[in-house]
Amino acid sequence: MKELTYAEAINEALDEEMARDDKVILMGEDVGLYGGVWRTSVGLQQKYGIKRVIDTPISENSFVGCAIGAAITGLRPIVEIMYIDFITLALDQIINQAAKLRYMFGGKVKVPIVIKTTAGAGKGNAAHHSQSLESLFCHIPGLKVVMPSTPSDAKGLLKSAIKEDNPVIFIEHKLLYPKKEILTEEVIPLGKAKIVRGGTDITLVATSNMLYKAMDAADILKKDFNISCEIIDPRTLSPIDFEMIIGSVKKTNNALIVHESNKKAGIGTYIASIVTENAFDWLDSPVNVIGGLDCPIPYSYVLEDAVIPSQDKIINKVKEILEKG
Amino acid sequence: MPEKINITKDLKVDFFKQMYTIRKFEEKVKELLPLGLIRGATHVYIGEEAVAVGACSALNSDDYIVSTHRGHGHCIAKGGSLKPMMAELLGKETGYCKGKGGSMHIANVDCGMLGASGVVASGIPIATGAAFSSKFLENKKVTISFFGDGASNNGTFHECLNLASIWKLPIIFICENNGYAITVPAKISTSVKDIAIRAKGYDMASAIVNGRDVEEIYKVTSDAVRRARDGKGPTLIEAKTYRFEGHWIGDPQVYRGKSEVESEISRDHLLDYEKKLVKENILSVSEIGSVKRKIEAELEEATQFAKESPFLDASKVADDIFS
Numbered sequence: 001m002k003e004l005t006y007a008e009a010i011n012e013a014l015d016e017e018m019a020r021d022d023k024v025i026l027m028g029e030d031v032g033l034y035g036g037v038w039r040t041s042v043g044l045q046q047k048y049g050i051k052r053v054i055d056t057p058i059s060e061n062s063f064v065g066c067a068i069g070a071a072i073t074g075l076r077p078i079v080e081i082m083y084i085d086f087i088t089l090a091l092d093q094i095i096n097q098a099a100k101l102r103y104m105f106g107g108k109v110k111v112p113i114v115i116k117t118t119a120g121a122g123k124g125n126a127a128h129h130s131q132s133l134e135s136l137f138c139h140i141p142g143l144k145v146v147m148p149s150t151p152s153d154a155k156g157l158l159k160s161a162i163k164e165d166n167p168v169i170f171i172e173h174k175l176l177y178p179k180k181e182i183l184t185e186e187v188i189p190l191g192k193a194k195i196v197r198g199g200t201d202i203t204l205v206a207t208s209n210m211l212y213k214a215m216d217a218a219d220i221l222k223k224d225f226n227i228s229c230e231i232i233d234p235r236t237l238s239p240i241d242f243e244m245i246i247g248s249v250k251k252t253n254n255a256l257i258v259h260e261s262n263k264k265a266g267i268g269t270y271i272a273s274i275v276t277e278n279a280f281d282w283l284d285s286p287v288n289v290i291g292g293l294d295c296p297i298p299y300s301y302v303l304e305d306a307v308i309p310s311q312d313k314i315i316n317k318v319k320e321i322l323e324k325g
Numbered sequence: 326m327p328e329k330i331n332i333t334k335d336l337k338v339d340f341f342k343q344m345y346t347i348r349k350f351e352e353k354v355k356e357l358l359p360l361g362l363i364r365g366a367t368h369v370y371i372g373e374e375a376v377a378v379g380a381c382s383a384l385n386s387d388d389y390i391v392s393t394h395r396g397h398g399h400c401i402a403k404g405g406s407l408k409p410m411m412a413e414l415l416g417k418e419t420g421y422c423k424g425k426g427g428s429m430h431i432a433n434v435d436c437g438m439l440g441a442s443g444v445v446a447s448g449i450p451i452a453t454g455a456a457f458s459s460k461f462l463e464n465k466k467v468t469i470s471f472f473g474d475g476a477s478n479n480g481t482f483h484e485c486l487n488l489a490s491i492w493k494l495p496i497i498f499i500c501e502n503n504g505y506a507i508t509v510p511a512k513i514s515t516s517v518k519d520i521a522i523r524a525k526g527y528d529m530a531s532a533i534v535n536g537r538d539v540e541e542i543y544k545v546t547s548d549a550v551r552r553a554r555d556g557k558g559p560t561l562i563e564a565k566t567y568r569f570e571g572h573w574i575g576d577p578q579v580y581r582g583k584s585e586v587e588s589e590i591s592r593d594h595l596l597d598y599e600k601k602l603v604k605e606n607i608l609s610v611s612e613i614g615s616v617k618r619k620i621e622a623e624l625e626e627a628t629q630f631a632k633e634s635p636f637l638d639a640s641k642v643a644d645d646i647f648s
Contacts, residue, residue: 062453065453073439073455101440
């Protein structure tokens with residue numbers, strides 16, 4: 001039983017998978033000697049050498065494409081994109097190549113690549129270093145999208161992602177790196193959600209860092225209003241575990257989805273539509289979604305706080321849903 | 326140009342056969358498209374055959390190539406079979422990609438053809454990655470990345486030349502400079518007359534070859550392949566070529582004059598090479614005739630095969646997204 005931070009858990013997953021399979025390589029900006037801006041690759045270059053832990057030039061589209069080319073010819077690359085904002089530079093390779101190569105070629109190739117990156121606001125980095133772009137990747141057939149919220153999930157899911165023969169976008173949250181936990185050490189398959197807390201009145205589906213806001217909100221809702229929330233962390237956003245979510249909604253008859261990315265055309269509204277299509281007769285209220293404001297992430301903490309979903313917003317929305325219902 | 330690379334008579338015959346096969350394949354494609362048997366944007370390689378044939382002949386069967394939207398010639402030159410190629414263009418289940426890829430995504434992974442790419446310059450990083458994995462695995466395989474003059478203005482070209490140079494990758498970048506990026510002439514879109522000069526900025530070896538001279542292309546590529554295999558790093562080869570046809574079948578070609586096109590087509594390297602083989606007593610006129618008839622018969626057979634093959638059942642449309 002050991003307590004590790006989210007960053008250390010990710011580092012341990014990388015270490016264990018690199019030790020297990022010598023075809024696993026890691027490339028990205030500053031991942032080598034420095035150990036990554038988020039400290040998730042600390043010590044790996046020292047342990048596995050510059051051949052397997054590679055500092056790249058600032059050429060996102062090309063080093064991601066290079067990893068894809070290596071993936072279809074026998075390696076199992078992990079690529080780090082320092083901030084998810086920079087992944088936009090590599091969208092051609094991710095969307096047009098990684099996601100489609102196997103399909104376009106009639107199933108002739110496998111693309112075992114993990115693109116690990118960091119999303120989220122909260123550090124005053126403003127519009128170019130704070131976005132939550134997970135919905136963008138959920139929209140693309142051929143990609144799997146993982147968004148862990150705990151150290152145990154981060155480790156277990158990253159290990160599964162590295163073993164996966166398909167492209168995985170693995171999205172960490174920059175506020176979660178210091179979060180500590182005694183690791184459960186379980187293998188976590190992609191596509192399986194988790195009921196974080198059982199409840200009876202409403203299902204809260206919360207992703208990544210929003211899980212903690214949902215849990216804090218649920219504490220207050222229980223204590224002050226005697227409202228019992230069931231909280232589900234999807235963990236993998238594509239493919240998403242609708243069975244667990246719909247099962248929960250059929251029990252609680254109400255649902256609220258909370259994520260940091262903005263609501264418009266996002267993963268939350270997609271979850272809401274599938275839940276509504278499949279559990280309409282069980283619903284006492286419309287399925288609601290709280291996302292970030294439809295606004296770039298601003299700099300000052302006053303403005304940044306105004307964009308990101310808050311605990312109060314969750315509490316008020318749950319009360320509103322249940323009062324109407 | 327390296328002089329010591331010898332070209333055998335058999336190889337010369339093979340050059341001719343492959344170039345003739347590509348020419349006839351593309352003519353057949355031009356014939357089938359208006360009939361509705363082939364659909365979508367289709368880019369034929371007529372005029373540029375010598376580049377793919379000369380370059381791919383310098384490779385081993387397990388070496389890699391990554392192709393472009395104008396990829397039929399590369400696929401044939403890398404050992405692709407006519408039946409699954411034509412079947413793919415007709416969208417059939419027996420095609421290389423089961424009818425899911427078509428002209429712009431034709432791939433034959435089994436013979437090292439890692440796919441065409443519908444996005445200009447997007448294949449260059451993939452090729453760089455194939456070379457990266459060969460170096461990592463120490464399997465001595467070499468990769469050729471084909472692209473055009475238009476792609477040489479894209480960031481991936483510059484980024485990948487840099488990556489290949491710093492990592493000394495076993496890759497040969499072959500720029501098929503046909504003078505036009507769809508309709509835009511190189512002279513108004515490209516900062517240099519010779520794209521090969523861009524290699525200097527990445528401390529990379531380079532060469533300019535006559536894209537109509539299959540033997541020169543073979544020799545220069547062979548030299549680059551040997552250096553790549555020996556761990557001496559990448560090369561940029563610029564082949565000056567010309568597409569006899571429009572960018573795609575049906576291109577009205579308003580961007581280039583009729584006299585220019587006629588003058589270029591009048592210098593047909595395929596006819597010249599045929600004459601050269603006769604002159605060098607490698608093949609007689611009648612032998613050339615029988616080589617041609619055999620290729621034409623194979624092509625007819627492939628076309629028939631493609632026509633008779635079934636489409637993949639629509640119930641399987643979403644197969645092959647994930648492994």
